[in-house]
Amino acid sequence: ASKRGGKARCTxxxxxxxxxxxxxxxxxxxxxxxxxxGDFALHxxxxxxxxxxxxxxxxxxxxxxxxxxxxTAPDTFIPVAEESGLINxxxxxxxxxxxxxxxxxxxITLSVNLSAAQLRNPEFPIQLGHILExxxxxxxxxxxxxxxxxxVLDPVVAGRSLSVIRNFGVSIVLDxxxxxxxxxxxxxxxxxxxxxxxxxxxxxxxxxxxxRAMMLSSITVARxxxxxxxxxxxxxxxxxxxxxxxxxxxxxxxxxFKAMPAAEIPQYLDRPIDIAATDTTATMANK
Ligand code: C2E
Ligand code: MG
Ligand code: MG
Ligand code: MG
Numbered sequence: 040a041s042k043r044g045g046k047a048r049c050t051x052x053x054x055x056x057x058x059x060x061x062x063x064x065x066x067x068x069x070x071x072x073x074x075x076x077g078d079f080a081l082h083x084x085x086x087x088x089x090x091x092x093x094x095x096x097x098x099x100x101x102x103x104x105x106x107x108x109x110x111t112a113p114d115t116f117i118p119v120a121e122e123s124g125l126i127n128x129x130x131x132x133x134x135x136x137x138x139x140x141x142x143x144x145x146x147i148t149l150s151v152n153l154s155a156a157q158l159r160n161p162e163f164p165i166q167l168g169h170i171l172e173x174x175x176x177x178x179x180x181x182x183x184x185x186x187x188x189x190x191v192l193d194p195v196v197a198g199r200s201l202s203v204i205r206n207f208g209v210s211i212v213l214d215x216x217x218x219x220x221x222x223x224x225x226x227x228x229x230x231x232x233x234x235x236x237x238x239x240x241x242x243x244x245x246x247x248x249x250x251r252a253m254m255l256s257s258i259t260v261a262r263x264x265x266x267x268x269x270x271x272x273x274x275x276x277x278x279x280x281x282x283x284x285x286x287x288x289x290x291x292x293x294x295x296f297k298a299m300p301a302a303e304i305p306q307y308l309d310r311p312i313d314i315a316a317t318d319t320t321a322t323m324a325n326k
Contacts, residue, residue: 067123070103070116074129079103081136082298085307086150086269086291089283092311096148098184098291099137100298101129121156130157131166138176140301144308150182150212155189159196164203171207178208182233185211187219190229198229205230215271216240216257226260234261236287238272244285245278258286 073079083097103111120126134151141149157163171178183204190197201211210232213225217240226234236254243250261268270282273292282290295312 063119063122066116066119067125070120070123070125070129073103074125074132079129079132080300081133081140082300083140083304084291084298085296085304085312086148086289087295087312088289089287092313093309094147094307094312095289096150096182097141097144097304098150098298099133099141099152101133102298117154121154124156126154126156127160127163130154131170134167135170135174138170138174138181141180142174142176144304147308148180148182148210149176150184152184152214153189155186155192155197158185158189158200159193161196161200164200164207167204167209168207171209182210182212184214184235186215187213187222187225190225194228201229212269217243217254223257223260226257226264226266230264231266233267233269234258235269235271235291236282238274238292241270241272241278241282241292242274245275245281251281255285262286 080102081099082102083099085094086096086098087093088095101113101117103113103116105111117126120129130153137149137151141147170176171181185197185201205211211230212233212235213229213231214235215237216234217237234257236257240250240254244254245251258268267288268286269289269291270278270285270287271291273279273282273290273294275294278292279290279294296307
C-alpha cells in the first residue's frame with residue numbers, strides 16, 4: 040500500500056512539476072516579447088550618505104509593467120530569465136539605459152544588479168566595455184552588484200570577469216549580505232569595494248543580539264578590508280539609528296525613498312535629506 044501511495048505521490052509531484060514548467064515557458068515567451076517591444080522600465084532607488092545626508096548613489100531596479108497596470112516583481116521573472124539565458128540581453132538593456140539616464144546626474148554613483156548568468160558569460164566584460172564607450176558613462180561612477188551565488192557557482196570565470204571589469208574602473212559590490220551563505224570568510228576571498236547588508240539582517244539585528252553581533256562583525260571585517268558599507272531595506276527610524284551607530288556609510292530603504300522613475304530623481308539631488316525624518320511615505324528635502 041505504501042508503495043502505491045508513493046507512486047501516486049510521484050505522479051502528483053510530476054504533474055505539479057509539468058505545470059510549473061509550462062508556466063515558466065509561458066513567462067519566458069512573454070519576457071521575450073517584452074524585450075522585443077521595449078516594455079521593461081527602470082526605477083531608481085536613492086542611497087543616502089550618512090555623513091553628508093545627501094544622495095550619493097542610485098540603484099537601478101527593473102520593472103515589468105503588465106497590461107492590467109501592475110508590475111511583475113523582478114524576484115518572479117529574473118529567475119525565469121536566468122534559466123533561459125534571456126537575462127543576458129535584458130541585463131545589457133538595463134545597463135545601457137541606466138547609463139544613459141544617470142549620465143546627467145552629476146556626482147552620484149549608479150548601481151546596477153548583475154545575475155550569476157551574466158557574470159558567467161565570458162562575453163560580458165566586452166559588452167560592458169562597449170556600453171561604457173557608447174554611452175560615455177564614466178566607469179568610476181558605475182558599480183555592479185553581485186551576490187555570493189554568482190561567485191560560488193563558477194569562481195574561476197567569475198573571478199576573471201571581475202578583474203577585467205575592475206580594470207575598467209568599475210566597482211564591485213557584494214549585495215544581499217546576510218542571506219545565502221553569508222560567510223564572513225567570503226569577504227576575504229574576493230575583493231569588493233562595497234558591502235550591502237540585506238534587509239533581513241538589518242531587521243533581525245534590531246531584534247536579537249546574535250544577529251546584531253553578526254552585523255557588527257561583518258562591518259568590522261569590511262572596514263578592515265577598506266570596503267564601504269550600505270544598509271539595505273531600512274524601514275524604521277530605529278533601524279536607521281542602529282545602522283548608523285554600527286558604522287554604515289550609506290542607507291537605502293523605504294524610510295527615505297522607494298524606487299522611482301528617472302524623471303523624479305533630479306529634484307532630490309544636491310540638497311540634504313532630512314535623515315531624522317519619521318515619515319515613511321514621502322521624501323523630505325530640507326527647508
Ligand atoms: P536587490 O538588488 O537586493 O534590491 C533591493 C530590493 O529591495 C528592491 O526590490 C527594492 O525595491 C527593495 N527595497 C528597498 N528598500 C526597501 C525597504 O525599505 N523595504 C522593503 N520591503 N523592500 C525594499 P525589487 O526592485 O523588487 O528587486 C528585487 C530583486 O530583484 C533585487 O534585489 C535584485 O536582486 C533583482 N533585480 C532587480 N532589478 C534587477 C536587474 O536589473 N537585473 C538583475 N539581474 N536583477 C535585478
Ligand atoms: Mg541590489
Ligand atoms: Mg540587496
Ligand atoms: Mg536581492
